[in-house]
Amino acid sequence: MSTVMINLWYVVAAALFIFGLKQLGSPATAVRGNVLSSLAMVIAIAVTLLNKEILTFELILVAALIGAVIGAITAQKVEMTSMPEMVALFNGSGGIASLMVGWAALYNMGNTTFTDVTILLSIVIGGMTFSGSILAWGKLSEVMTSAAVVFGAQRIVNAGILVGLVVCSVLFCMDPSVDSPYLYAVIALSLLFGVMAVLPIGGADMPVVISLLNSYSGLAACAAGFAINNNILIVAGSMVGAAGIILTNIMCKAMNRSLGHVLFSGFGAVKQATKVEGEVKPIVAEDAFLILEAAQSVTFVPGYGMAVAQAQHVVRELGELLEKNGAEVTYAIHPVAGRMPGHMNVLLAEANVPYDQLVEMEDINPRIDNVDVAVVIGANDVVNPSARNDENSPIYGMPIINVDQARTVFVLKRSMGSGFSGVDNPLFFGDNTRMLFGDAKQSIAAVVAEFKG
Amino acid sequence: MEAVFLAMVLMLSIFLGFELISKVPATLHTPLMSGANAISGITIVGALISAGGESGAMSSYLGAAAVMFAMINVAGGYLVTNRMLSMFKKKDTSQTGGKS
Numbered sequence: 001m002s003t004v005m006i007n008l009w010y011v012v013a014a015a016l017f018i019f020g021l022k023q024l025g026s027p028a029t030a031v032r033g034n035v036l037s038s039l040a041m042v043i044a045i046a047v048t049l050l051n052k053e054i055l056t057f058e059l060i061l062v063a064a065l066i067g068a069v070i071g072a073i074t075a076q077k078v079e080m081t082s083m084p085e086m087v088a089l090f091n092g093s094g095g096i097a098s099l100m101v102g103w104a105a106l107y108n109m110g111n112t113t114f115t116d117v118t119i120l121l122s123i124v125i126g127g128m129t130f131s132g133s134i135l136a137w138g139k140l141s142e143v144m145t146s147a148a149v150v151f152g153a154q155r156i157v158n159a160g161i162l163v164g165l166v167v168c169s170v171l172f173c174m175d176p177s178v179d180s181p182y183l184y185a186v187i188a189l190s191l192l193f194g195v196m197a198v199l200p201i202g203g204a205d206m207p208v209v210i211s212l213l214n215s216y217s218g219l220a221a222c223a224a225g226f227a228i229n230n231n232i233l234i235v236a237g238s239m240v241g242a243a244g245i246i247l248t249n250i251m252c253k254a255m256n257r258s259l260g261h262v263l264f265s266g267f268g269a270v271k272q273a274t275k276v277e278g279e280v281k282p283i284v285a286e287d288a289f290l291i292l293e294a295a296q297s298v299t300f301v302p303g304y305g306m307a308v309a310q311a312q313h314v315v316r317e318l319g320e321l322l323e324k325n326g327a328e329v330t331y332a333i334h335p336v337a338g339r340m341p342g343h344m345n346v347l348l349a350e351a352n353v354p355y356d357q358l359v360e361m362e363d364i365n366p367r368i369d370n371v372d373v374a375v376v377i378g379a380n381d382v383v384n385p386s387a388r389n390d391e392n393s394p395i396y397g398m399p400i401i402n403v404d405q406a407r408t409v410f411v412l413k414r415s416m417g418s419g420f421s422g423v424d425n426p427l428f429f430g431d432n433t434r435m436l437f438g439d440a441k442q443s444i445a446a447v448v449a450e451f452k453g
Numbered sequence: 454m455e456a457v458f459l460a461m462v463l464m465l466s467i468f469l470g471f472e473l474i475s476k477v478p479a480t481l482h483t484p485l486m487s488g489a490n491a492i493s494g495i496t497i498v499g500a501l502i503s504a505g506g507e508s509g510a511m512s513s514y515l516g517a518a519a520v521m522f523a524m525i526n527v528a529g530g531y532l533v534t535n536r537m538l539s540m541f542k543k544k545d546t547s548q549t550g551g552k553s
Contacts, residue, residue: 017492018469024488025477031538034488038531041495048498054505056513063504063517067524074525075532080540086533087487094493094526100519101496104503107512114456178511214486214493217526221496226459228499234459235466236495242470243489247482335479342482346537349480354544360479 001050009047010232016040080350084340088137095129098220105227118226126220127190135198148202207251215244254335256398278429285446295372297328305378309440312351332364334382374406491530497523
């Protein structure tokens with residue numbers, strides 16, 4: 001096939017990617033969107049194989065087969081709760097692939113300086129996507145501490161790495177060769193930079209990091225596209241880059257923090273929040289059942305704790321019982337609940353909660369005072385009223401779900417610890433708040449048993 | 454001139470990406486992310502050219518490794534997105550579908 005024909009097919013693939021992404025934007029068409037986008041990928045791969053420059057196929061076949069098997073098995077096996085880890089790993093493998101594509105492009109003859117620069121870009125972005133994603137995976141799967149790791153000279157070290165990267169890149173471009181020591185320095189420094197960039201980011205900020213790494217993996221593909229003069233890489237890569245940036249932005253807004261603040265400082269409790277004191281009112285499952293039975297409208301507010309306790313299935317069961325009992329049931333989901341954007345939605349969908357029952361923060365807040373019972377399951381900071389009231393609170397200004405304005409609030413909690421940010425939560429001491437202590441799954445199951453009994 | 458043309462393509466695609474994705478409901482954020490993630494595996498196209506090309510053994514090996522990693526991203530990304538999306542149901546059908 002001629003180069004022109006191949007490029008024409010790339011145009012077809014690009015159009016399908018665009019339609020696919022568009023259809024991913026609505027629940028009704030999303031499945032078709034994903035199929036279209038995968039069709040685009042198949043076309044892109046197939047016509048590339050007809051490229052005259054490709055002479056040997058054995059290596060390609062073996063490599064592709066191994067990759068496809070690994071990918072397919074992980075995709076089938078992964079638990080929905082571990083989705084963030086898996087997306088991190090996939091991001092990482094995309095990143096390292098782009099690094100290698102850039103590296104291999106150095107072996108092409110007659111590269112211009114512009115090409116050399118883009119090769120370096122794909123190596124640097126790909127490298128930091130890879131190591132950053134691996135570290136994010138480590139934090140999410142709790143192979144290592146998920147807390148922010150901050151040390152004194154961090155900024156100086158990071159600045160040093162950045163300067164080193166720029167210097168080595170310039171030195172490489174002045175005398176580009178595949179055995180240049182500066183090439184290895186650039187690869188090593190970009191890997192190091194990815195680690196250093198994710199290290200100071202704590203567990204609750206992970207939605208931002210995952211979105212950002214997603215964006216980087218697209219940008220790395222885009223840079224690789226420049227390196228090998230390929231349109232489809234640039235189009236597809238930059239769309240992914242844009243998508244990642246948008247999600248990153250949504251996550252940052254939902255935490256009322258700037259991207260810079262998330263990236264460069266751990267959740268620093270610079271200000272001392274006003275100490276909250278009061279009496280908590282614990283209840284048992286039996287009382288919770290009596291209140292829920294009388295309720296006309298019930299809203300569940302899930303957080304990462306629900307995922308940890310694997311409580312989504314019993315929650316759905318309770319929701320169905322309440323509906324049969326005549327109550328209106330909704331699930332209010334904060335944009336940053338969980339460890340990646342939309343994490344809670346996927347978990348509830350897995351448990352068969354219909355998506356029209358899932359409501360966003362902006363929709364539930366105006367009518368929260370009509371909610372009889374708000375059930376908070378393993379969420380803390382996203383329902384902390386001091387984000388609204390207490391100017392001294394570190395999370396002041398962050399938009400929250402105003403469950404404290406519901407008629408009654410149940411908080412399911414393991415014990416009286418504070419949330420990830422270590423901020424006290426006045427919600428627990430509210431007059432209308434009842435605490436249901438214990439494992440979320442067992443607590444809900446006990447209430448379900450009351451309903452059935 | 455080639456570079457300018459590619460930069461033009463880049464600029465237009467970024468704008469297109471922003472337009473396409475800015476209105477996605479929060480419910481679909483995770484599938485959107487893993488779907489976009491699968492698309493970023495497009496780097497496999499570059500990997501294939503390096504792996505099958507004649508620029509030397511090292512270039513081929515790097516390309517082949519890149520093919521493998523990109524393929525993990527592509528196959529895994531699309532399959533898991535599909536698996537997630539098939540769990541999203543509207544109210545009427547929610548009773549019939551089992552746990553998938």
